[in-house]
Amino acid sequence: SHPSADGYLEQARQSQRTAETALANSRRHYGAAVSVARLRVRSARQAEASLRTTPTVPEPAGGLEASPTTRFAGDAQRAHEDRVIAEQDLIDAQAQLVAAVLLYQRQLEDTRLAVVAAQAGRKQAMIRAPINGTVVALNARPGQMVGDTALKPIATVVDLDSLQVHVKATSEQVAWLVPTTTLVQVSFADLPNATFEGTVRRITTDVGNA
Numbered sequence: 520s521h522p523s524a525d526g527y528l529e530q531a532r533q534s535q536r537t538a539e540t541a542l543a544n545s546r547r548h549y550g551a552a553v554s555v556a557r558l559r560v561r562s563a564r565q566a567e568a569s570l571r572t573t574p575t576v577p578e579p580a581g582g583l584e585a586s587p588t589t590r591f592a593g594d595a596q597r598a599h600e601d602r603v604i605a606e607q608d609l610i611d612a613q614a615q616l617v618a619a620v621l622l623y624q625r626q627l628e629d630t631r632l633a634v635v636a637a638q639a640g641r642k643q644a645m646i647r648a649p650i651n652g653t654v655v656a657l658n659a660r661p662g663q664m665v666g667d668t669a670l671k672p673i674a675t676v677v678d679l680d681s682l683q684v685h686v687k688a689t690s691e692q693v694a695w696l697v698p699t700t701t702l703v704q705v706s707f708a709d710l711p712n713a714t715f716e717g718t719v720r721r722i723t724t725d726v727g728n729a
Contacts, residue, residue: 524644528637535630537709542623563602570595621667652678655709677716688722696722 656675
């Protein structure tokens with residue numbers, strides 16, 4: 520496949536991993552805020568309920584200072600306000616959690632679609648030979664446009680296991696060549712560092728039928 524196609528796919532996968540991490544972090548962060556808000560609501564409700572069940576003391580007549588009843592009413596009012604504020608904070612925290620999760624979920628879905636697109640692009644950029652074999656000639660370079668003519672193949676692939684080679688042999692060489700028995704070693708100018716073993720299949724003087 521083309522190097523840039525592999526690069527796009529790796530970038531898309533990295534973006535997906537980043538989005539997955541961001542989604543997990545947002546759930547953890549805003550989820551913790553919701554948990555704290557729930558605790559505050561529970562504490563505020565308990566405080567308000569305890570004041571409702573506290574018995575009141577009759578207010579003495581003619582007193583100049585605030586009576587216990589007056590102070591109790593003030594405490595109850597503050598407890599009520601604290602509970603309302605705590606409940607609103609919980610609602611806000613839950614809304615922030617939902618908004619953040621939806622945002623990062625959309626981002627994650629976008630990165631997943633990008634990975635699918637990159638995989639499709641990589642597949643299109645991948646060239647497959649119709650046979651298994653060894654590339655013995657390559658007529659393209661990275662970044663070069665290919666496919667402009669069918670007369671110039673991108674690469675030449677040879678199945679070396681079933682390769683047949685026609686060679687000329689002298690009369691002295693033919694003397695010790697036995698079809699299906701004699702083992703030979705073959706090398707090619709295009710593959711200077713490779714040597715291949717084979718077996719003599721046929722000896723003929725007719726080159727056209729070799």
